[in-house]
Amino acid sequence: MALELNKYYLKYFYDPVAESFEEGFWNAVKQRRLVFQRCKECGEWLHPPRPMCHKCRTFDLEWVESTGKGKIYSYCVFTREVHPMFRVPFEVVLVEMDDEKVRFISNMLDTDPDELYIGMPVEVEFVDINDEWALPWFRKAKKKK
Amino acid sequence: MTLKNKACIVGIGSTEFTRCSGRSEIHMAVDASLAACEDAGLDPEKIDGMVKFGTAGQVATEFTTEADVARCLNIPNLHYFAEAPWGGGACCATVMHAAMAVATGVAKYVLCFRSLKPASGTVRYGRPASIPIDAHWSYTMPFGFASPTSWVAMFTTRWMYETGATEEDLGTIALVCRENAVVNPRAIFYQRPMTMEDYFKSPMLCEPFRMHDTCLENDGAVAVIVTTPERARDLKQIPAHITGVAMATADDAYCMTAFYREKIGIPEMEWVGKDLFKMAEMTPKDVDVCQFYDAFTSLVPMQMEVLGFVEEGGGAAYVRGGDRIRPTGELPINTSGGMLSESYIHGMNMIAEAVRQIRGTAITQIPNVEVSMSTGGLGVPTSGLILTKG
Numbered sequence A: 001m002a003l004e005l006n007k008y009y010l011k012y013f014y015d016p017v018a019e020s021f022e023e024g025f026w027n028a029v030k031q032r033r034l035v036f037q038r039c040k041e042c043g044e045w046l047h048p049p050r051p052m053c054h055k056c057r058t059f060d061l062e063w064v065e066s067t068g069k070g071k072i073y074s075y076c077v078f079t080r081e082v083h084p085m086f087r088v089p090f091e092v093v094l095v096e097m098d099d100e101k102v103r104f105i106s107n108m109l110d111t112d113p114d115e116l117y118i119g120m121p122v123e124v125e126f127v128d129i130n131d132e133w134a135l136p137w138f139r140k141a142k143k144k145k
Numbered sequence B: 001m002t003l004k005n006k007a008c009i010v011g012i013g014s015t016e017f018t019r020c021s022g023r024s025e026i027h028m029a030v031d032a033s034l035a036a037c038e039d040a041g042l043d044p045e046k047i048d049g050m051v052k053f054g055t056a057g058q059v060a061t062e063f064t065t066e067a068d069v070a071r072c073l074n075i076p077n078l079h080y081f082a083e084a085p086w087g088g089g090a091c092c093a094t095v096m097h098a099a100m101a102v103a104t105g106v107a108k109y110v111l112c113f114r115s116l117k118p119a120s121g122t123v124r125y126g127r128p129a130s131i132p133i134d135a136h137w138s139y140t141m142p143f144g145f146a147s148p149t150s151w152v153a154m155f156t157t158r159w160m161y162e163t164g165a166t167e168e169d170l171g172t173i174a175l176v177c178r179e180n181a182v183v184n185p186r187a188i189f190y191q192r193p194m195t196m197e198d199y200f201k202s203p204m205l206c207e208p209f210r211m212h213d214t215c216l217e218n219d220g221a222v223a224v225i226v227t228t229p230e231r232a233r234d235l236k237q238i239p240a241h242i243t244g245v246a247m248a249t250a251d252d253a254y255c256m257t258a259f260y261r262e263k264i265g266i267p268e269m270e271w272v273g274k275d276l277f278k279m280a281e282m283t284p285k286d287v288d289v290c291q292f293y294d295a296f297t298s299l300v301p302m303q304m305e306v307l308g309f310v311e312e313g314g315g316a317a318y319v320r321g322g323d324r325i326r327p328t329g330e331l332p333i334n335t336s337g338g339m340l341s342e343s344y345i346h347g348m349n350m351i352a353e354a355v356r357q358i359r360g361t362a363i364t365q366i367p368n369v370e371v372s373m374s375t376g377g378l379g380v381p382t383s384g385l386i387l388t389k390g
Helices: A007-012 A020-030 B025-040 B066-073 B087-103 B135-139 B148-163 B167-182 B196-201 B267-280 B299-307 B315-319 B348-359
Strands: A035-039 A061-065 A069-078 A090-097 A103-107 A121-128 A134-140 B008-014 B049-053 B080-084 B110-116 B204-207 B220-227 B240-248 B289-291 B371-375 B382-388
Touching: A020 A035, A020 A061, A020 A134, A020 B135, A069 B148, A090 B148, A103 A134, B008 B025, B008 B348, B025 B066, B025 B110, B025 B220, B049 B066, B049 B087, B080 B087, B087 B110, B087 B220, B087 B240, B087 B348, B087 B371, B087 B382, B110 B348, B148 B204, B148 B299, B148 B315, B167 B196, B167 B299, B167 B315, B220 B348, B240 B267, B240 B348, B267 B299, B267 B371, B267 B382, B289 B348, B299 B315, B348 B371, B348 B382
Parallel strands: B049 B080, B049 B110, B289 B371
Antiparallel strands: A035 A061, A069 A090, A069 A121, A069 B204, A090 A103, A121 A134, B008 B220, B008 B240, B110 B220, B240 B382, B371 B382
16 A cells, blocks of 8 residues: 555655755655665765765765665554645555665555565665656565566 | 762642643743742742753744743743753753752752643644655655654564564553553543553554554643752752763664664663663662653553663563553552653653652652652653652
8 A cells, every 4th residue: 555646745745855965865866766875985874864974984975876675674554644645544664775784764565554574575666756756665576586 | 970969859840731721831831830839839039040841843843931931930030041852852851951050059949841732732743733844854754754653653563573562562551551540630531441452442543553552642831840959958848869860862863763773762761771870870670660751652661671671672571461560560650640641741740750759749659669760752862860869
């Protein structure tokens, strides 16, 4: 059960706001690419982005394209509306990425709440919000052939 | 040098707790403050320090300033004023500010207060009045991850997965708090008992949380007055000595949505516990009664784990059935009904109850209390407090 992108969602949706050091993330999202921040010095992953690597305290950071694969680390299911923008029910998932040492908050596509479990393999799929924006959502990972 | 027993709480005051106060926040704040002065036997004009609350600033505006309160109480001037941020995380931190101020002689009598009007005012805490627009929220809001209930649900789901905690364990916390509230005339749920069946029937808000897993949202204010043990001798009440008090952040804090650090949960309270018990020169075994911050049921057993009352992962098993945490049990909790069933004043009502347990004046009074503890809000930078007779 996905978050419904109805007229209220579209009405209240605003362009994600980015500080200067976060623009790489959101500019990539606009291009339907999921990237995460990594320190060029020590290789530490940073999400949400920071202006400085907290491990080695350098400012020399880069944006690395994610493979988009991960597993559900935790989740919750909204069944009571808190704002007209978000019609219930829908799931919010915390995805631990397989290939980048970060976690990411997102929504699920084509999945019933009852199907969710911790450890469930998922992969990213961009969902168009409007002409400019799409958001990185997740769906059940396709089984390997 | 230590802050241990250098200050004490000598006055507690409260408004009534209601679903519709019909009064402004400042009105309730000065009502509770005046009640705290009367309780202490202190002329309000002697107050020369104040500590108020703040939140992260994104979901709420604080309406009551120290200047407003001083103006109403005709306090000629304040030598010390401060604000402890992070909403409910601040409650015991206000007392820490006050204790440091009076112990160093910066101020003589410090008033700490919280006035809230979520039930009938313009700011609610359980849901956003608007979708906040700044960079911090861009990683959560577009995905509908928009309420404190959901943020705590997210790390509670993981905790239940790791520890085997059940929905019935969560319900037990709600039931025990309710039992304590049912006999407390101040409580919103006074004379309104609840069964486990009622708990399971209450509507699911955000899985795994039902309505009865989440705290009240009501109007009211609570104030406490802090001074030195020497000055306390000239006042009316048995002083509740501040034997331990601490505040803490933890790694990779990202207010209430810190899901990126190695272990999601409430590490802030683990740090508070280390400082708190070190300052008090105690262990959790010494605590006779504890008011655990209970904005959500799961937070109680989770705190027991990180504070060392039980081993890691043992919180749910400890509270199972509820007898250990009832007033007759080995660790009575939330004796006034907590924020699940008495009142939601961001933990200040829990501090007032911790003081009553030291004085021996609580409605559900635990016999022979020597050590009374209370804790601050979770998922945010937080604080904790240990009170004794000194």
